[in-house]
Amino acid sequence: MANKEIAGKTVDVNADGYLNNPSQWDKDVAIEIAKEEGIELSNKHYEVIEFLRKTHESGETLTIRKVGKSGITDIKGFYELFPGGPLKISSKIAGIPKPSSCV
Amino acid sequence: MRKLVILGGGTAGTMMANKLRKALSRDEWEITVVDKHRTHYYQPGFLFIPFGIYNRSDVEKSKSDFFPSGVKVIYSDIDKIEGEENRVLLDGGQVLHYDFLIVATGTQTRPEETPGLTDKLWKKEIFDFYTIEGAVDLQKFFKTWEGGKLVMAISELPYKCPVAPIEFVCLADEFFTRKGIRDKVEISLVTPLPGAFTKPIATAMLSELLKSKNINVIPDFYIERVDNDKKVLVSYDQREVEFDALTIVPVNMGADMVERSGLGDDLNFIPTNKFTLQSEKFENIFVLGDASNIPTSKAGSVAHFASEILFENLMNTIEGRPLTAKFDGHANCYIETGFGKGALIDFNYETEPLPGTFPLPGIGPFGLLKNTKMNHYGKIMFRWIYWHILLKGKELPVEADMTMAGKKRVSL
Ligand SMILES: Cc1cc2nc3c(=O)[nH]c(=O)nc-3n(C[C@H](O)[C@H](O)[C@H](O)COP(=O)(O)OP(=O)(O)OC[C@H]3O[C@@H](n4cnc5c(N)ncnc54)[C@H](O)[C@@H]3O)c2cc1C
Numbered sequence: 397m398a399n400k401e402i403a404g405k406t407v408d409v410n411a412d413g414y415l416n417n418p419s420q421w422d423k424d425v426a427i428e429i430a431k432e433e434g435i436e437l438s439n440k441h442y443e444v445i446e447f448l449r450k451t452h453e454s455g456e457t458l459t460i461r462k463v464g465k466s467g468i469t470d471i472k473g474f475y476e477l478f479p480g481g482p483l484k485i486s487s488k489i490a491g492i493p494k495p496s497s498c499v
Numbered sequence: 500m501r502k503l504v505i506l507g508g509g510t511a512g513t514m515m516a517n518k519l520r521k522a523l524s525r526d527e528w529e530i531t532v533v534d535k536h537r538t539h540y541y542q543p544g545f546l547f548i549p550f551g552i553y554n555r556s557d558v559e560k561s562k563s564d565f566f567p568s569g570v571k572v573i574y575s576d577i578d579k580i581e582g583e584e585n586r587v588l589l590d591g592g593q594v595l596h597y598d599f600l601i602v603a604t605g606t607q608t609r610p611e612e613t614p615g616l617t618d619k620l621w622k623k624e625i626f627d628f629y630t631i632e633g634a635v636d637l638q639k640f641f642k643t644w645e646g647g648k649l650v651m652a653i654s655e656l657p658y659k660c661p662v663a664p665i666e667f668v669c670l671a672d673e674f675f676t677r678k679g680i681r682d683k684v685e686i687s688l689v690t691p692l693p694g695a696f697t698k699p700i701a702t703a704m705l706s707e708l709l710k711s712k713n714i715n716v717i718p719d720f721y722i723e724r725v726d727n728d729k730k731v732l733v734s735y736d737q738r739e740v741e742f743d744a745l746t747i748v749p750v751n752m753g754a755d756m757v758e759r760s761g762l763g764d765d766l767n768f769i770p771t772n773k774f775t776l777q778s779e780k781f782e783n784i785f786v787l788g789d790a791s792n793i794p795t796s797k798a799g800s801v802a803h804f805a806s807e808i809l810f811e812n813l814m815n816t817i818e819g820r821p822l823t824a825k826f827d828g829h830a831n832c833y834i835e836t837g838f839g840k841g842a843l844i845d846f847n848y849e850t851e852p853l854p855g856t857f858p859l860p861g862i863g864p865f866g867l868l869k870n871t872k873m874n875h876y877g878k879i880m881f882r883w884i885y886w887h888i889l890l891k892g893k894e895l896p897v898e899a900d901m902t903m904a905g906k907k908r909v910s911l
Pocket residue numbers: 506507508509510511512533534535536541542543544545546575576577603604605606628629630659660663754755756787788789790797798799800801802832833
């Protein structure tokens with residue numbers, strides 16, 4: 397655990413820069429983390445982020461597939477919004493834990 | 500008469516039928532198993548078929564050989580479970596009522612979920628080895644294949660036996676080396692995971708191993724489609740991997756019957772309490788094996804360890820006690836690494852695979868995360884253990900809960 401200054405707030409992050417406490421998240425924090433990832437957030441990004449936070453809160457496991465079926469974007473669109481590792485990056489921006497693919 | 504119904508008579512369902520028939524009085528309990536197929540496949544053996552190490556006859560037996568007497572067996576497809584009514588509808592219109600239901604319908608491959616996968620190259624230059632037909636076709640293909648780009652690809656997570664693709668590329672390396680054409684075969688492993696495996700310490704070990712065998716790993720590759728004309732895999736972020744021969748683990752999904760019953764997630768896996776193995780939706784429905792969504796490997800060894808917990812909890816609930824037995828997610832996988840060697844990993848929900856030794860009384864120790872001959876024998880012995888001990892629901896000399904004995908805690 398470490399504290400980090402993001403958007404003027406002190407938040408608790410893990411070694412990979414993921415928020416340990418989703419309740420410390422707000423839009424300013426999101427904008428700042430997104431900037432570090434080289435992403436400028438659009439409305440579409442926010443819709444995805446909201447979906448991620450809601451799904452996470454309900455205790456469900458998130459997968460790229462699930463986001464692709466959310467009705468907000470398809471999988472290709474998800475990759476375009478968050479290039480590289482869409483679920484990893486969007487989870488970080490959404491202030492939820494790093495997705496652990498479990499096999 | 501009270502009724503217990505088991506859906507699926509594969510690894511998990513067969514083990515439970517054996518355990519429960521022994522424990523529950525025949526005067527009080529009727530036990531019924533439903534499965535649509537009569538043949539039991541030793542699925543871990545599919546891995547060896549493409550390389551001619553096993554043949555079809557080594558992995559097939561009649562399901563009926565493994566069900567105990569006193570269990571009613573129905574060979575039929577299942578239409579759906581009606582949880583509110585405590586009943587199951589079978590395909591022919593037959594209705595089964597139950598006091599307790601165990602769902603053990605496993606997971607099946609769905610090649611049609613990936614665009615282009617079942618087009619013109621399917622079964623010609625594209626194969627899977629997760630079905631008996633695929634494994635046998637691939638054996639035929641490899642007999643005359645003269646080399647080129649061999650790609651082993653994983654379509655979607657989760658899939659059963661997460662180490663099987665790694666084993667496949669290792670055995671391919673040995674096979675083509677022995678054939679004298681290894682220099683003409685380029686082997687790659689394409690995975691949606693960030694590395695060869697999920698857990699960091701095992702990934703580090705396995706990456707090293709694959710590198711030493713000159714096998715490329717292409718991580719973070721999530722397959723969108725297969726282009727049959729260009730013979731490439733295309734990812735969602737528009738990267739491409741060329742192949743001359745493609746072996747693929749198609750999307751794995753639970754049975755359609757689960758979806759029709761309104762019990763599944765988006766891949767038809769059943770939301771299940773990861774400790775008690777009770778379904779999240781109905782108190783008298785339990786889920787064992789690959790059919791559940793519990794966050795551990797989909798593997799026979801997991802089903803075996805979980806079956807001991809499920810047995811305890813069923814007895815608890817039948818006798819009016821709370822569900823006190825808790826599954827820890829224990830998985831124990833031998834990894835065949837080629838040239839007569841193997842590795843062994845042992846882990847659970849909390850502890851990732853660690854190096855050390857695995858203390859199997861009387862037989863072991865097996866080297867954990869080490870490449871040894873003993874681990875290879877472990878894998879070979881597993882087939883005998885599977886048919887003669889595991890399916891019969893007998894005790895193995897291994898605890899259901901993972902032990903830290905012999906393991907070394909390490910940090911990367
Ligand atoms: C290539 C390969 C290698 C593997 N290697 C290993 C290994 O080394 N170690 C290990 O521990 N595990 C390994 N596994 C995994 C292991 O085989 C499975 O995890 C295990 O068999 C799961 O048991 P199960 O009972 O949940 O499912 P299954 O054994 O698949 O049984 C499911 C049963 O349900 C039936 N069924 C499904 N739907 C219906 C329906 N609608 N109506 C009626 N019946 C239905 C099926 O016919 C089947 O008999 C491997 C698997 C594969 C494919």
